[in-house]
Amino acid sequence: MDIKAEIEKRTAEIEKVINAYLPVEENYQSRIMEAMNYSVQAGGKRLRPMLMQETYRLFGGRGQVVEPFMAAIEMIHTYSLVHDDLPAMDNDEYRRGKKTTHAMFGEAMGILAGDALLNYAYETALRAFNMSVEHIRIAKALQVLSHKAGIYGMVGGQTVDILAEQDGDLTKEKLDFIYRLKTGALIEASMVIGAILAGATKNEQKLIEQAASLVGIAFQIQDDILDVTSTMEVLGKPIGSDEKNHKVTYVTFEGLEGSKEAVERLSKEAVDCMETLVVKNEFLTGLLQYLIYRDK
Amino acid sequence: MDIKAEIEKRTAEIEKVINAYLPVEENYQSRIMEAMNYSVQAGGKRLRPMLMQETYRLFGGRGQVVEPFMAAIEMIHTYSLVHDDLPAMDNDEYRRGKKTTHAMFGEAMGILAGDALLNYAYETALRAFNMSVEHIRIAKALQVLSHKAGIYGMVGGQTVDILAEQDGDLTKEKLDFIYRLKTGALIEASMVIGAILAGATKNEQKLIEQAASLVGIAFQIQDDILDVTSTMEVLGKPIGSDEKNHKVTYVTFEGLEGSKEAVERLSKEAVDCMETLVVKNEFLTGLLQYLIYRDK
Numbered sequence: 315m316d317i318k319a320e321i322e323k324r325t326a327e328i329e330k331v332i333n334a335y336l337p338v339e340e341n342y343q344s345r346i347m348e349a350m351n352y353s354v355q356a357g358g359k360r361l362r363p364m365l366m367q368e369t370y371r372l373f374g375g376r377g378q379v380v381e382p383f384m385a386a387i388e389m390i391h392t393y394s395l396v397h398d399d400l401p402a403m404d405n406d407e408y409r410r411g412k413k414t415t416h417a418m419f420g421e422a423m424g425i426l427a428g429d430a431l432l433n434y435a436y437e438t439a440l441r442a443f444n445m446s447v448e449h450i451r452i453a454k455a456l457q458v459l460s461h462k463a464g465i466y467g468m469v470g471g472q473t474v475d476i477l478a479e480q481d482g483d484l485t486k487e488k489l490d491f492i493y494r495l496k497t498g499a500l501i502e503a504s505m506v507i508g509a510i511l512a513g514a515t516k517n518e519q520k521l522i523e524q525a526a527s528l529v530g531i532a533f534q535i536q537d538d539i540l541d542v543t544s545t546m547e548v549l550g551k552p553i554g555s556d557e558k559n560h561k562v563t564y565v566t567f568e569g570l571e572g573s574k575e576a577v578e579r580l581s582k583e584a585v586d587c588m589e590t591l592v593v594k595n596e597f598l599t600g601l602l603q604y605l606i607y608r609d610k
Numbered sequence: 611m612d613i614k615a616e617i618e619k620r621t622a623e624i625e626k627v628i629n630a631y632l633p634v635e636e637n638y639q640s641r642i643m644e645a646m647n648y649s650v651q652a653g654g655k656r657l658r659p660m661l662m663q664e665t666y667r668l669f670g671g672r673g674q675v676v677e678p679f680m681a682a683i684e685m686i687h688t689y690s691l692v693h694d695d696l697p698a699m700d701n702d703e704y705r706r707g708k709k710t711t712h713a714m715f716g717e718a719m720g721i722l723a724g725d726a727l728l729n730y731a732y733e734t735a736l737r738a739f740n741m742s743v744e745h746i747r748i749a750k751a752l753q754v755l756s757h758k759a760g761i762y763g764m765v766g767g768q769t770v771d772i773l774a775e776q777d778g779d780l781t782k783e784k785l786d787f788i789y790r791l792k793t794g795a796l797i798e799a800s801m802v803i804g805a806i807l808a809g810a811t812k813n814e815q816k817l818i819e820q821a822a823s824l825v826g827i828a829f830q831i832q833d834d835i836l837d838v839t840s841t842m843e844v845l846g847k848p849i850g851s852d853e854k855n856h857k858v859t860y861v862t863f864e865g866l867e868g869s870k871e872a873v874e875r876l877s878k879e880a881v882d883c884m885e886t887l888v889v890k891n892e893f894l895t896g897l898l899q900y901l902i903y904r905d906k
Contacts, residue, residue, distance in 0.1 A: 337761060341766075342766075342770045342784060342787050343761055343765075343766035343767075343769045343770050343791075345769060345773055346761055346765065346766065346769040347761060350761070393725075397721055397722075397725060400698075400721060401698075402696075402697075402717035402718050402720075402721060403718050403721065420776075421698035422698050422699050422772050422776075423769070423772075424698075425693055425696060425698060425699065425721065426693075426765060426768060426769055426772070428725070429689075429693060429724070429725070429728060429765055430760060430761050430765045430769075432725060432728055432729060433728060433756060433759050433760040433761075433765060434756075434760050434761060436732050436752075436756045437753070437756035437757055437760050440749070440752050440753045440756055443746075443749040443753070449745045449746070449749060450739075450745070452749075453736065453739040453745065453748075453749075456732075456736055456752075457733075457736045457739070460729060460730075460732045460733035460736055461733055463729050464726060464729040464730050464733050465633060465639055465642055465643060465646070465726050465729075465730060469639075469642065469722060469725055469726045469729060470637075470638075470639035470642065471639075472722060473639045473641060473642040473719070473722055473726075474638045474639050476718050476719075476722070477641055480716075480718075488638060491638050495639075
């Protein structure tokens, strides 16, 4: 299987699903809908909804109930980027070569568009109740979504990241915590929600959560490695930017070789986790490997 | 009934409920939990949870399932204030005599604490699924919450408010829209959710929504009137601040007398709505009148 070509194909399919759940730009408040849609449509591989859908399929899921959740997790990921880019946070004017939301619509709209996307993620996911009678699965999936996106997940990780940078007191232990929450939690949510909606057992959910967590951390360490080893052409953004910004990363603590070893180890553990399962999904396995060993 | 004394008593009871749902300040991310708790505990009459609880009781509700929703609506109201106070929005350093969240914790934490409260509102409301088997009612209540808090409700109203101020193109029609969404929508959500959770019929929910909408708009117009007629001692904040800030309000369009007449008319319509219902709740009726005719 040509995994890159396959991912591109799936990305295009998922974009259609996500677009169908975006708000129509209308009425007096149309500007906020424009800002939301601009933010979501700014690009990306849609990895979180892809992981969700493939895990759903892995456990035999065949309905459409997963779709509002796929759109919701991408909205949550997007809102976190919109707020991260704000002047009071990372103060980025560009992302993936396009103007960031606040640079395009003004700072107040940047804040409101992020708020709107977060809230609309729940409004969207809640539509699942109108699509399936499996209300307990949907309720559980929503609980996982809110838990992993909030202070015990992504927002918690962002907080510690920003405070450690402000206070200059980052330790290796704290960095592990940040990677697990800031990056890992939404990847866990994606895969666990796919599993829950397809009716996976508690034990299967546990294994999926564990594998997702390992993949999320490996994904983030690979990011740090690429910032040192890649070229600007391949990465599409300046390399060495972490060092230039005095950003403490996994490479700072463990060195390049140590970081590569960590990715290797985490990847092996994730594969072991997935292989414990009776069910198989070849594309999902390839996708997880791709995420860990990607070159950009 | 001494409505003011009764409201104070209920406020104290509701604070206990809300506090029970606030996060424990612990672990690396404890600062964000501090900022959330600081924001929620900064005061207020807890009118939205109060309206929710009383509407729940009006329709015979007796369980605890309404409590996570009471906490959730107050968290959503609070997050909207935290973000409203940010430098890029209203840029307020004080609210109710206390430092605003970003003034206390820094701008980045102000943004994140608002995000965290919005997300935690859903995390909290979703706990209702563990407290009651009325899953369809809970799902419906969550749908109302997300709809009224988002782009078709509160966030939509905030957007139009900010843009009209920036562009200086506020019309009376737009102002009505802003009041209905920015202030009205969360009051509608409070009362409709109370009704849904108690098992009110579709028709009863419709009447409650209508009454709540009228009360919300009257509440906001009364705010505009008080800014002109009250004294600083009573109001606890500078009067005439709207005029000083060149803020266009209902009084600008309709004059003081016209505004008072509008409050009178909306109040009568709300009372008519409530009287159509078979069920009665004396405190709720008094509370609605108090909200409309309050002197601060």
